[in-house]
Amino acid sequence: MWCIHSLLTAKFATFLGACCRVEVGSLSQLNIIPIPSYVMKTQTCSILLGGQIRAHAWLRYTLVALALVIAVHAQQPIxxxxxxxxxxxxxxxxxxxxxxxxxxxxxxxxxxxxxxxxxxxxxxxxxxxxxxxxxxxxxxxxxxxxxxxxxxxxxxxxxxxxxxxxxxxxxxxxxxxxxxxxxxxxxxxxxxxxxxxxxxxxxxxxxxxxxxxxxxxxxxxxxxxxxxxxxxxxxxxxxxxxxxxxxxxxxxxxxxxxxxxxxxxxxxxxxxxxxxxxxxxxxxxxxxxxxxxxxxxxxxxxxxxxxxxxxxxxxxxxxxxxxxxxxxxxxxxxxxxxxxxLGGWSGSASGDTTAPTAPTGLAGTASSATAVALTWTASTDVVGVTGYRVYRATGTGSSTQIATGVTATSYSDTGLAAGTAYTYAVAAYDAAGNVSARSSSASVTTQFSGPVTRNVANLTELTSAFTLANANPAATFTIILADGTYNLTADLPQFTAANAVIRGTAGHRDAVIIQGPGMTTGAVTSIFNIAGDGVTVSDLTLRRCRNHGIQLQPDTDNFTLRNARIQNCYEQLLKIAATTTSATSANGLVEDCIFEFTEAAAPNYYTGGVDGHRCENWVVRGCIFRNIASPSGSVAEHAVHFWNASTGTLVEENFILNCDRGIGFGLGSSAHSGGIIRNNMIANLRTTGFADVGIALETSPSTQVYNNTIYLATYANAIEYRFAATTGVSIRNNLANKLVAARDSATATLATNVTDAQANWFVDTANCDLHLAATRSGVVDAGTSIAGFTTDIDSDLRPNGSAYDIGADEYLGSSSSSSSSTSSSSSSSSSSSSSSSSSSSSSSSSSSSSSSSSSSSSSGGSNSGGSSGGGGAPGDFLIGALVALGLARLFRERR
Structure with a gap:
């Protein structure tokens, strides 16, 4: 069959009628012409065109040829x-x-x-x-x-x-x-x-x-x-x-x-x-x-x-x-x-020659790494818009039509390449086949996918990298900061990207500094405000803002902070926030970092080092905490504090110097459960201000505290466990110059704790170097064995002799005063902070602590004088200790 839809017009019928005396009805109604009908055997041309055409013999073949040409050109698939x-x-x-x-x-x-x-x-x-x-x-x-x-x-x-x-x-x-x-x-x-x-x-x-x-x-x-x-x-x-x-x-x-x-x-x-x-x-x-x-x-x-x-x-x-x-x-x-x-309609409405108006307001959004969502404002038409055609160009290439028959004012373009720029336009058409002019173009870049690295050298590039990472959830970003100082005048965008790394270039934390205008002035609330899981921040310094150096939003998991320095922030230096209904922030790691105020104290009491709410299985290891102390009014928060329904925290191998409070699990009735505090050295030689306890358990059941060394100038208790809900606690092998004390009906099992240490037992109390200066009877080889606990603060193996030593240091001889850690890795985020924060109302009081019950025992050591020492700025020991501990940890892992 051969189809002629509109090529045989009334004008052609008139032409045939004039030349051939056509006896036809309505030639323009023709749709189907069977090819065999064009085979002529007589002087009469019998063409099935709705009637009979009688022609002169000389015209017959001309008409046949003409009809065949028309038919061939007219045939189209339906x-x-x-x-x-x-x-x-x-x-x-x-x-x-x-x-x-x-x-x-x-x-x-x-x-x-x-x-x-x-x-x-x-x-x-x-x-x-x-x-x-x-x-x-x-x-x-x-x-x-x-x-x-x-x-x-x-x-x-x-x-x-x-x-x-x-x-x-x-x-x-x-x-x-x-x-x-x-x-x-x-x-x-x-x-x-x-x-x-x-x-x-x-x-x-x-x-x-x-x-x-x-x-x-x-x-x-x-x-x-x-x-x-x-x-x-x-x-x-x-x-x-x-x-x-x-x-x-x-x-x-x-x-x-x-x-x-x-x-x-x-x-x-x-x-x-x-x-x-x-x-x-x-x-x-x-x-x-x-x-x-x-x-x-x-x-x-x-x-x-x-x-x-x-x-x-x-x-x-x-x-x-x-x-x-x-x-x-x-x-x-x-x-x-x-x-x-099939009845003869061409597929277009008749009589309408006016095209619709061009669509307006075309906008596109990258909905994934492989899809773009388009929207536009509807066109108008004198009869009605039938649909839209969508055109796309890749990069600077020419555009091609990718869709037709779109009846909505939106379209999802899928199957695209990640991280690729596309340009779109849309045209409307009506039932008569009239097509509008194309809309203004809209350019969209699909989201990135897989690993993406962004090197930044200034604040504008850093802000853009944060924004890009947030907008591309299918990608894993590494943002590398060039050496230099980045001066913030406003908060960076909150960082919501997951599994990202934010780090300095050279692995030296002091070479990359991101800072706000100050602790009490300016619009910078927090340096990094992180809401994405799996973020790593490393090899940089964050300082001078009104709230926190880093704030983690509630339910932020698998965060890592390594080889970083956070200093001089008005509130807690690292805040893990929570709400009363939020899920826990799980599996965080803070390692080989320095948290400090460079003056003798913070500008207010409402400050702290690491402050964790609703945290699960966090580790704080190999860090230095200095001068986290209140200037007046009330005691500051702990250098390391996990509370408010936190569980399973491990705090080990840290040096805490001249901080109002050292390590705290729980606060008042706001509980912590489980967890271990071990191999830490805590010294507070300040004789003014609000010196408080070295380690505090407040409503912290099933916690283990062992092999810590604590030296305090004034406060009566080195370790306190408080409140009736604090049960199932084990406190062993701790070396201190102050008491291990139960308060407010708490109970614990105590064993081989020494509470009468003297300053001259240690290498340098003023700088928190609480390694043993010499072998000490009642300390060396005097502790109890603890299953699964095989190293000291320097990663030296325990026991070195016949039994565990008491305190954080396993004594190896007079030259055994090495310590702590360095490292690199990355991840970060920023923007304004939000979340609850601990109050100071639950600080442990002065000398009102009751001495530990009969379950407590202490091993004496020689009372050979030695004053409690004064404050003083720490020397190079802590930094050297941090490097040495990192190397020791590396060797231990290789062993």
Whole structure:
């Protein structure tokens, strides 16, 4: 068959009439010209153009050639897919013409019934709109074409099919063709044949080629019948699955050979918005699809669209075998588009030559590393906008159309490359085919994916790196700061990226300094404000702000701070915040860092070193804490403090010098549970201010405190455990010059604690070097063994002699005063702080502590004088100790 849609115009009819004395009715109504009709055997040219043309012999061959040229140029495939589902784009006259000229026979089984069930529901649905362009019952159909209805003989294969066949694959792959021949011989009035598949399109290439060959043979043998090809329904195997491969085989054949195709699969691959091809998301005929590529069909596009739109306005309820009503709705719309095209409609509304206005307000957002979400403001049109076309350019390349038939004012472009710039534009079109000018362009860069490194050398670049990391959750960022000082005048963006690293370039924490204008002035609240999990910050110095050097937001897990210096912040230097309902912040690590005030004390009492709320399994190791002390009013917070429902904290191998309070688990009734405090050296030689306890357990059950060395100038108790909820505590092998004391009904098991140490027992109390200066009876080889505890503060093995030494240092001889740590790694974040903070109201009081109960024991040592010493600035020991401890830890790990 050869199709002429609009090329044979009334003007050409007039021309033929003038030259050939055409006795025709309406030449412009012609749609089908059978090729065999052009074979001439007499002086009379008999061309089936709706009438007889009588021509002179000399003109006959000219007309034949001209008609053939027109026919060849006019033939086009008719492809009915998801872009052909705008029922209101079909003129009423085209529907009426189809009903008056078509006689259709449709053979199918259950899946194919979606088409006719949708058509049945459409009649009632369209009758709900009395004021639209469609008359009541315009879409009616029946098996005889009576009462002005479309003649559609509907043969459901399981209940008496079209002849002896059920569908294109049942009872086999060829019976339908023989049945069609028999049927057409018995029903010469039928001029349209359409068959559907059930599941048998999921066959081989040869199977589909057999189908195409049989269809082509029928077309040759029945030239006055229009045969409609069809694809098979979706089965959830996606673009690379065999069903789609076989459907593409059918589509390619139809496009190449100018066939008529009802693309069943494509119609059910899109919702009415047309923005997502759900076939690519493993959609099935039931409209279920895999939203997150995990192999599970977890969502349904049809039910979701129905739920967000109004029934009997935007869609209608109807039967839909194996599927949802919306799927059958769209099959019905597409079916009427097909009937209208077969009835002679060109696919464009007539009489409208005005293009819609260009869309405005186009904006794009990178929704992932591979997708961009577009939105725009709707166009207007004198008749109505049918849909939108979306264009895309990559980088500086030229644009190409990537979507059409988009009926919403939004579109999701998927399958893109990560970290790539794209430019988009949108144009509107109407039912007449008029296309608007394109919108203004919108440029979008997709999110990054995988490892991304950003080297920064100034504050602008640092801010941009934070912003970029926050906007790209699929990437893992490493932000490397060049040496120098970065002066903040406002907060950096809160850092929300996960698994990021923020570090200095050279691994030297003093070479990279990020600072605010001061502790009491300026707009910088915290240097880094971190909300992303898995962040590492290392190799830099943070200082001078109104709240915290680093604040972690509630429920921030796997944070690491290593080889950093935090100093001179008005409140706590490192704050792990929480709310009363937030989840815990788990598995943090603070290692080889320095926390300090460079003056003799902080500017107010409401300050501290590491302050952790609702923390789980944190480790603070190998750090130095200096001068975390209140100038007046009340005692400052601890150098290391975990409380407010914290659990499982390990604090070890730290040096704490001239801080009001050393290490605290719990505060008043705000509990901590479990955890270990071991191998720490704590010295407070200040004789003024608010010196307090070295280690405090307040409502901290099941905690272990062992092998710490504590030297205090004034406060009565080196270690306190308080409140009745503090039970199951073990305090062993601690060396101090003050008491281990129970208060407020707390209980503990105490063993081999020495509480009468003298200053001359140690190398340098003023600088917190509490290594033993010489062997000491009652200390060396005098402790109890502790399972799983095998090293001292310097990573020397325990025991060195016959038993564990008491205190943090396992004495190796007079030269054994090495210590602490250095390291690098990274991660960070910033912005304003928020969260609860500890008050000082629960500080331990002066000498009102009761001495430990009978469960407490102390081993004496020689009382050989030695004053408690004074304050004084620490010398080089602490820094050297930090380096030595890091090296020792490295050697231990290698051992």
């Amino acid at each position: 492809i009915v897919d998801h872009t052909c589902t705008n029922i209101r784009a079909i003129p009423s006259a085209a529907i009426t013409q189809a009903k008056s000229s078509l006689h259709i026979a449709y053979g199918h089984t259950s899946h194919g019934s979606q088409l006719t069930d949708g058509m049945s529901g459409l009649v009632t649905f369209m009758n709900r709109f009395p004021n639209d362009a469609f008359a009541d019952n315009l879409f009616a159909f029946n098996g005889s074409g009576s009462n002005g209805a479309l003649h559609l003989a509907d043969y459901y294969g399981n209940f008496g099919g079209l002849g002896t066949a059920n569908d294109l694959g049942a009872p086999d792959r060829t019976t339908w063709a023989a049945a069609t021949r028999t049927y057409l011989t018995a029903h010469p009035e039928i001029n349209v044949i359409i068959w559907s598949w059930c599941g048998q399109v999921d066959g081989t290439q040869a199977d589909i080629q057999q189908y195409l060959t049989l269809m082509s043979t029928l077309e040759t043998d029945f030239p006055n019948v229009k045969f409609v090809y069809m694809t098979g329904h979706l089965v959830g195997t996606g673009a690379t699955g065999n069903v789609n491969v076989r459907n593409e085989q059918i589509r390619t054949y139809c496009r190449t050979n100018n066939k008529i195709l009802f693309d069943f699969a494509d119609i059910e691959s899109f919702d009415p918005d047309g923005t997502t091809n759900y076939m690519n998301l493993m959609a099935s005929d039931a409209c279920d699809y895999d939203s997150d590529a995990n192999g599970s069909l977890d969502r349904n596009w049809a039910t979701a669209w129905q739920a967000s739109h109004t029934e009997n306005v935007d869609w209608y309820s109807c039967s839909s075998a194996h599927s949802q009503a919306l799927n059958a709705n769209r099959k019905a719309y597409a079916a009427w588009y097909l009937w209208a095209r």
